[in-house]
Amino acid sequence: MHKSVLLDECIENLNIKLDGIYVDCTLGYGGHSEKILNCLTTGHLYAFDQDMEAIEFSKERLSKVSNNFTLIHSNFVHLTEKLNELGISKVDGILFDLGFSSPQIDDAERGFSFMKDAKLDMRMNKEQKFSAYNVVNDYSENDLALVFFKYAEEKFSRSIAKNIVKARPISSTMELVDVIKRSVPTKYAITRHPERVIFQAIRIEVNKELDVLGDALPQAIELLNSGGRMCVITFHSLEDRIVKQTFKINSEINDLVRGLPIIPDEYKPKIKLVNKKPILPSDKEMNENSRSKSAKLRIIERV
Ligand SMILES: C[S@@+](CC[C@H](N)C(=O)[O-])C[C@H]1O[C@@H](n2cnc3c(N)ncnc32)[C@H](O)[C@@H]1O
Numbered sequence: 245m246h247k248s249v250l251l252d253e254c255i256e257n258l259n260i261k262l263d264g265i266y267v268d269c270t271l272g273y274g275g276h277s278e279k280i281l282n283c284l285t286t287g288h289l290y291a292f293d294q295d296m297e298a299i300e301f302s303k304e305r306l307s308k309v310s311n312n313f314t315l316i317h318s319n320f321v322h323l324t325e326k327l328n329e330l331g332i333s334k335v336d337g338i339l340f341d342l343g344f345s346s347p348q349i350d351d352a353e354r355g356f357s358f359m360k361d362a363k364l365d366m367r368m369n370k371e372q373k374f375s376a377y378n379v380v381n382d383y384s385e386n387d388l389a390l391v392f393f394k395y396a397e398e399k400f401s402r403s404i405a406k407n408i409v410k411a412r413p414i415s416s417t418m419e420l421v422d423v424i425k426r427s428v429p430t431k432y433a434i435t436r437h438p439e440r441v442i443f444q445a446i447r448i449e450v451n452k453e454l455d456v457l458g459d460a461l462p463q464a465i466e467l468l469n470s471g472g473r474m475c476v477i478t479f480h481s482l483e484d485r486i487v488k489q490t491f492k493i494n495s496e497i498n499d500l501v502r503g504l505p506i507i508p509d510e511y512k513p514k515i516k517l518v519n520k521k522p523i524l525p526s527d528k529e530m531n532e533n534s535r536s537k538s539a540k541l542r543i544i545e546r547v
Contacts, residue, residue: 245273245346245347246272246273246275246345246346246347247275247346247532247533247535247536248275248276248279248341249341249477249525249529249533249535249536249539250477250523250525250529250536250539250541251275251276251279253475253523253541254276254279254339254341254475254477254541255276255279255280255283257473257475257518257541257543258280258337258339258473258475259337259471259473260280260283260284260287260336260337261287261336262283262284262285262286262287263284263285263286263287264284264287264335264336264337265287265288265289265290265332265334265335265336266280266284266287266288266289266290266335266336266337266338266339267289267290267291267292267323267327267335267337267338267339267464267467268280268289268290268291268292268339268341269291269292269320269323269338269339269340269460269464270292270293270320270339270340270341270342271291271292271293271298271299271302271315272293272295272298272302272341272345273298273301273302273305273345273346273347274291274298274301274302274305274306276339276341277289277291277302277306277313278305278306278309280337280339281306281309281310281312281313282309284310284312286312287312287336288312288313288314289306289312289313289314290313290314290316290327290330290332290335291306291313291314291315291316292316292317292318292319292320292323292326293315293316293317294317294318294319294320294368294369295345295348295368295369295370296317296369296370296371297347298345298347298348299315299317301347302315303315314330316330319369319456320340320456320460321455321456321459321460323460323463323464323467324463324466324467327467333467334467334468334469334472335467335468335469335472336468336469336471336472336473337468337472337473337474337475338464338467338468338472338473338474338475339474339475339476339477340457340460340464340474340475340476340477341477342453342457342476342477342478342479342480342483343453343478343479343480343483344356344368344447346535348368353365354366354367355375355376355417356443356447357417357443358417358420358421358439358440358443360417361416361417361418362416362417363377363415363416363417364376364377364380364414364415364416364417364420365377366443366446366447366450366451367450367451368451369451374450375450376446376447376450377415378450379391379446379449379450380408380412380414380420380446381412381413381414384409385405385406385408385409386405388404388405388408388409389401389402389404389405389406391445391446391449392404392405392442392445394445394482395441395444395445395448395449395454395480395482396438396441396442396444396445397441398438398441398442398445400427400428400432400438403427403428404423404424404427404428404438404442406427407423407426407427408420408423411423417443420439420442420443421439424438424439424442425438425439444480448480448482453483454482454483454486457483457486457487458486458490461476461486461487461490462490462494465490465494465514465515465544465546468515468546469546470546470547471545471546472545472546473518473543473544473545473546474515474543474544474545474546475541475542475543476541476542476543477539477540477541478539478540478542479535479538479539479540480538484522484540484542487542488542491515491517491542491544494513494514494515494544495513495514495515495516495517495544496513497511497512497513498511512547513547514546514547515544515545515546515547516544516545516547517542517543517544518543518544518545519541519542519543522540522541522542523540523541523542523543524539524540524541525537525539
């Protein structure tokens with residue numbers, strides 16, 4: 245099972261109203277959604293996931309709480325469009341708990357894990373055609389090195405990319421791990437496990453994780469009712485940077501009008517930061533769930 249990260253902190257900060265409308269953009273195995281649903285009487289929860297297995301599992305889990313929910317099998321990049329199709333134009337709270345869930349990693353067949361042999365895959369949405377196989381086998385050496393450098397900040401990006409191109413075709417996770425290990429000094433391979441960050445970088449590229457986050461956050465801000473809250477949990481410094489920047493831009497007065505006696509409405513801040521510094525998991529949570537160690541929670545409120 246997936247252990248939900250920063251669960252109480254999210255529920256507390258969403259300020260859930262009994263009759264409110266809430267959106268969980270990353271349903272996963274339903275941990276956060278279940279808690280939100282438990283707080284609602286006449287309210288409704290809309291929950292997105294691009295992974296059909298997560299949708300099917302959570303449907304059963306949430307049905308045990310109430311019927312006040314709608315599950316949407318879609319990438320959250322289509323947030324506004326999908327909600328509008330259901331007649332929803334404003335909501336009272338939105339949650340993003342980014343990344344992957346434990347069952348996705350644990351299921352060797354999905355190809356996310358560098359510890360289990362499987363076909364190169366890493367698609368969160370199995371209906372998508374583009375997979376880790378395409379990144380590893382079709383990208384130019386230069387583009388591969390760029391992906392590794394940008395998303396993994398791996399100093400041996402160039403030599404890993406070069407050896408991948410030489411070893412093509414590569415079709416399994418273990419073949420890829422082997423090439424990565426051969427591309428770095430032995431001591432570095434043993435102490436730093438570069439395969440961990442290289443796999444993460446490929447996963448980010450396959451699922452375009454940073455692009456969709458950058459597109460979805462402004463939509464989420466627009467969807468919030470005044471007083472509505474948004475909680476975002478990130479696990480990667482680049483994700484957190486996108487969240488922090490988007491929140492900063494939308495919570496400050498635009499430079500163009502700073503100092504004017506009257507600020508036109510369209511230039512006024514749309515949101516206020518609920519916490520200036522991100523909330524981190526407690527020591528207890530980090531000890532009980534190692535996946536939570538890199539988690540950061542940022543919260544805003546629509547003004
Ligand atoms: C960390 S898990 C969520 C766990 C959940 N909060 C819980 O407590 O059980 C993230 C989930 O979001 C989904 N996901 C990630 N990026 C997505 C995207 N762009 N659109 C839709 N779902 C996404 C993944 O498939 C995964 O199931």
